[in-house]
Amino acid sequence: MSLRALASFAWLLVATSAWAQEESEEFYYEYDFAWDIAPRLVQAGCATAECHGGATGRGGFKLSLFGTDPRADYDAIVEELDGRRIDRLDPERSLVLRKPTLDLEHGGGLRWNEDDDAVRVLREWIAAGAPFRADDPFVPQRLELERIESGLQRSFGLRVLAIDAQGRAREVGDRATISSSDPDALRVRGGVVTHARAPGWIFARFQQLDARLEVPGGELRELDAARADPLLLARRLCFDLVGRWPTPEELRRYLAWAEGERLGAYARELVDGAEFAAHFARFVDRWLGSSPGALTSEELALAPLDRIAREALRGGGRSALLRRRSDPRDRMEHFAGAFLGLRLECARCHNHPADRWTQRDHLAFSAPFVDPRPDASPGPFFDPASGERIEPRFLGTSASASEAAFAEAALVDWLLSEQRERFAENLANRLAAFLLGAGLVEPLDDHRTTNPPRDLALLRELRERLLAARFEARPVLLWLCATEHYQRPSDPSPEAPTAAEGLRRARVLRPEELLPAIARALDAPPPELQADASPLARELELLHGEPLERVLRAPGNLLEVLAELEPSAERALEELYLALLTRPPREAERALLLPRFASGAVRLEVLREIARALILTREIGAHR
Amino acid sequence: MSLVTRRAFFAQASQLAALPWLAARLAARLAAPSPVSESRALILLWLDGGCSHLDTFDPKRAAPSEVRGPFDTIESAIEGVDLCARLPRLAALLDRLVLLRGLSSGEGNHDRAASFLLTGHRPSATLTSPGWPCWLSDEGAFDPRSPLPSYVALPAAPNGARAGFLPVSRGPIEMALDLAHARLSLPNLEPRPGTETSRALAARLDALDGAPRSLAELARDRFRAQALAISQSREAREALDLKLEPAELRARYGAHLAGQGLLAARRLVERGTRAVLVHWDGWDHHREIGEALGYGFPPRLDALDQSVSALHEDLEQRGLLERVVVAVATEFGRTPRLNLQGGRDHWPRASCALLFGAGLRRGVVHGATDARGEEPLDEGLAPPRVGATILAALGLDPAQEFPAPNGRPIPLIEKGQAPIREVLA
Structure with a gap:
């Protein structure tokens, strides 16, 4: 590291006086409101939406949001209330200084200490007559x-x-x-x-x-190279890809493969099976908000994602997916969220200062989704400010798209050719979320410059791979499984900010995921569950309910097979642990549970009692 | 606190504010309920579907018959104020109640109108607000000494009364009302015989499991602990058993969902539950409203009159009117002119609500509609003001702010929607 860099670093540390130093040759520095004052108010958080930047301000004092309108802010400070917010004769007594330093009561709390540089600047600016603009050509x-x-x-x-x-x-x-x-x-x-x-x-x-x-x-x-325990990885992978835990037999094979290859080999085995197709159908469901009727779940798992999009948009604006919503603005927002990963809801009512898309963009992009049949839906749209009619156009383009989205070809072509990269990035992020539990961009439909991905390089890589695989999901998922991104340990302690450490976020399985997995692990038919029950009701169902009982008593389940065929209590216990928790019992657990088998005989009643106990542990419901 | 200066306190607070999570905790701490709000409870009877104002609490004696509708009117205990003739007990009690007339909004869709009233916020595409009963629910760790849920919905909560952006733990616990066996039923409450050993083993295995717990897992632990405690608590089970009430009292409330639901609500709030919503659906009468309200087993209007008046009497006798706020509300009114099927359609421009109990004045009719019940006479009452008034009566400040998921503080009730001072004690 060069001496110069070190010097400039030190210089930055005392950056509070940087400006004064730079200008020290001039005898007198002329303050400029937009240059010196407004940014410092923004810096202190005064102009955020929850404080004075809100639509109606705070405590009778309103600033423009993020200081985007210095002239209005100047007037608010210097002109409003007959200039009571500043005191040119005695700058120290200015409200604009006394409140944020808590010399007077201030709902926003302490923003500056009296010796902060911002306070000095404001004081000098007021003493200099609180000018709006110095004659500074630097823009x-x-x-x-x-x-x-x-x-x-x-x-x-x-x-x-x-x-x-x-x-x-x-x-x-x-x-x-x-x-x-x-x-x-x-x-x-x-x-x-x-x-x-x-x-x-x-x-x-x-x-x-x-x-x-x-x-x-x-x-x-x-x-670097922090990877979760191999058994835990197998459990994670199997559940993520097919919604159940590994069978003891799969585990034995998995452990027999070479260490560097076993996860990849296991993943390939899983995605080629029919179970993956059924599980992946849920991904499509979440992505589109419904399943595209024409494809079976097996076709869904095999079909490239662009084909699924094409299928879902069959009929363009009149496709079943969009027709469910009657307002063209709702259709457009759903389309943008699902296919472009853009959240345009906010722009329906106002321009967001930190976002690219304006209210006009929103209306112009909604207009193609207007059903052209007379009185079929609201529209056409008019600019709320000028009253001028808004011409339909696709987002981010200037070309008019007069009701074009209603023609299927136009909408799909625009999405898959012009917006190909954006479409691919949106799906890459959704595939990442499918495996990692959370997207690289969260929320999933909120891609924008001010909400960049957690890991840009990874998202780009996934996007390029998805494009190279011609939108086939499986090669991309297989690649991601094999990376360190997927294999990180999860640290579930509440004190550790998981995302910050680059760790995986542990989550709790929902009952509709947990009970079928238990049934599958015990070789029992899948149970029927109450729909939409409250969390308390679901816990009670797991504790005392019929579904679990049916699984434990299903004829021919793993418990009956072990009772019949396995003479060793020790091996039976290990088998149960592998099936339900994907690991052998630890020493202390063995010591606690083995004595339940009186005289070492493997009795069905005891197996059932232990299986029920394992199902009631905390460990089983945590997806780590 | 007296040793800490205000300034030092804020200085510390602003340092904490650097960490959003802590800031949220701090905000929650600052929002900690006052002693008044800690003891007060809410019973809300929700008439789902849009109860007709003209056929209940805002009848028009002098209007033409297609407006007046199928029912006569009677004078209430407040001079010059009429109610529907099928609500005689409430009419006689009206000088003890608060009647809000002329509630008015532009929301004619059931779900949006219900959410607008029950959350106190205009429904938004980007943020689902919690229903105001949730502000009474526990947010912290579950207390095994009183295992009853802090917010119960009988038998289910409308969308607007759910937890919204708050953690699901602050939403309602739903219990079915089993009229045949006179009890609230929480399915699977009873431990299955012969499973005690497994539960004990699971507890010992959990004790051996040294893995740290994520926030999501801790939230689940809370419900597990509550499920175990409630299924083992005799007190909790008794709270759900209506047969423990004298038969005469049960009969006075009436053998229907509203009556037994309100009786169950009283039992729950007596034992520590903070909010009970009784969800009475089927008030969406687009046809033959006279039949729908005036006939049946029992007729709706009779059941409404009987159950709400019985609740008032019961709470008064137990001295609970000082502690419990009761509200009867619906999402909107119905069209003043009967339609061709003899029904009434959605009419969000005029609706009403009935309140009584803690923190409220007695015998006040606030707001009024025009001669045909079409529009409020003045600017009308926006639905969020009902929630604001109820929160104020419960000792909470509706302007109190709470951080939404994006960190932005939003008030419990939408800005500018003040409690109705005229009806607060």
């Missing part, structure tokens, strides 16, 4: 965010540069708002990343501009 056009290496592990400084049309740069680290995609993973304090524990993103925002910086996972040591 930033874009923002750049760079790392300054510190030489320390997992911490680095940040430089934020505002650059104008002529390419001139000014450092704005002291007034930009810096945040991270996950404060547990990447902690930022005073413009320095103090703890980088997991991959993620750093964001900087200044005036209307923003910039982001990826912190890739590769350089963070924790993630």
Whole structure:
């Protein structure tokens, strides 16, 4: 690391006075509201939606959301209430300083200490007469965010540069708002990343501009080669791919394969079976919000995802999938969420300052979904502000698409050719969620620049693989199973921020997943369950209900087979453990359970008692 | 607290606020209920489908017959205020109750209108708000000493009264009302004979399992513990058994869902449950409304009159009117003109609600509709104000904020929807 970098890092640490230093040659610095004051209010959180940036402000004081309208903010501070918010003669007495320093009661709590640089700047600005604009020709056009290496592990400084049309740069680290995609993973304090524990993103925002910086996972040591226990991996894989646990026989084969290959070999075996088809149909169901009627579940598992999309959109805007919704805006939102991974609901009512899609975009993209039959559905649409009629067009294009979506070919072609990458990325993320328990982008339908993926490189890789496999899901799933991303241990302790450590999120199996898996493990027919029961009712059902009893007493189930054929209590117990918990019993468990078999005979009643006990443990319901 | 200055407190609070999770916990702590709200409870009778205001609490004596409908009117205990003649007991009691007339919204769809009233927020595509009864439910660890659920729905809760974006543990526990056996039934409550050994073994195996628990697993543990406690608690089982009430009292409430449901609700709130919703469906009378309300076994209007008046009398005799807030509400009113099938269709511009009990004045009729029951006379009452008023009567502040999943604080009841001061004691 160079001396210069070290110097600039140190310099950044005292960035609070950076501006003053840079300008120290000038005798007098002229403050500019939009440049010096508004960004500091944004930085302190004053202009967020939950505070003064809300639609109606807070406590009678309203700022524009994220400081996007400096003129209005200036008026709110300097002109409103006859200028009572500032006191030019005695700046210290200005409300705009006394409230955030808690000299007066403030609903938003303490935002600045009296010796904060922002307080000094505001004080000097007020003393200078609280001007709106100094005569400064520098108008930033874009923002750049760079790392300054510190030489320390997992911490680095940040430089934020505002650059104008002529390419001139000014450092704005002291007034930009810096945040991270996950404060547990990447902690930022005073413009320095103090703890980088997991991959993620750093964001900087200044005036209307923003910039982001990826912190890739590769350089963070924790993630190296931490893999879950092989038996636990087999249990995880089998449940994720086919919705049950491995049979003792599968486990024995799995352990016999070479260590580096067994997971991949087992995964291939599983995805080729009929069980996978039935299980994968649920993925399609969740993806589309319903199943595309024309394909059987076996076809679904084999069909490329673009073919499924084509099938689901058969009939274009009048396809069964979209026709269920009568409002074209609902149809469009469902289409955008499922096929593009875009959440456009917010733009129905307002423009979001941090999002690309506007209310006009929303209406223009809804318009193609208007059913052209007279009075069939609402529409056409008009701009709420100007009253002007909005022409239909596909999202992000300028070409008009006059009711084109109603022609199936137009909608599908646009999706699968023009939007191919976006479609692939959306599905890559959904496939990742199918295996990892959570998407790389969450929520799944919320892909946008301000909500970047947890691991961009992985998402890109999955997308490219999906494209290369011509939208076949199975090769992509098989590839992901074999990576370290899938094989990470899960750390379920509530104190550890799981996502931050790059670990897998453990979850609790729902009763409709748990009981069929138990039935399958014990070779019993699948039980019938109450639908939509409350969590308490479901626990009672598991504790005392009929379904579990039927499984335990099903003729010819594993318990009966063991009672009949297995003379050794020790082996019977191991078999039961392998079937239900995918591991052999530990020493303490053996010591507790084996004495139940009086005189060592394997009796059905005792097996049933132990199986019931295993089913009531906490371990069985945790998917780790 | 007196030793900590306000300033120091906020300084600490703002440091904590750096961690969103802690901030949420802190907000929850600050939102901890006051002693008043801790003791008060809610019984809500929900008339699902949209009860006609003209045929119950807002009849129009002088209107033409196609508006007046099939029923006569009677004078109530409040001079100049009429009720439907089929509600004589409530009419006689009206000087002890609060009647809200002229509730008005633009929501004519059952689900949206019900959610608007029950959550106190306009339904939104991006955020499902919790129903206000959830604000009374436990959020913390389950307390084995009182295993009854804190929020019960009989037999089921409408969507708007569910947990929304809150954890599912704060939503209602649904129990069926078994009229034949006079009990609330929570299926599988009874331990299966001969399974004690397995449960004991499972507990010992869990004790050997040193694996840490995720938040999701801890949430599940809570329900497991509650299921075990409730199935082993005699007190809990007694709370569900209506046969323990004198036969005479059971008869006074009436042998129907509303009557026995409200009686069960009283038993539950007496024993520590904080909110009970009795869900009475089938009020969506698009045809032959006179038959639908005036006939049957028992006739709906008679059952409504009997059960709500019996609840009032019972709570009063037990001194529970000081502690329990009772509300009778529905999603919207019905069209003032009978349609060609003799029914009435959805009419969100005029509806009513009946309240009484803790924190409420007695004998107040607030709001009014025009001569044909079409529109409120003034600007009307927005449905969220019912929830705001009920929360205020329960000792909670409807403007209190709570963090939504994205961290954005939202008030318990939509902004600008104040409690109706005129009806609060």
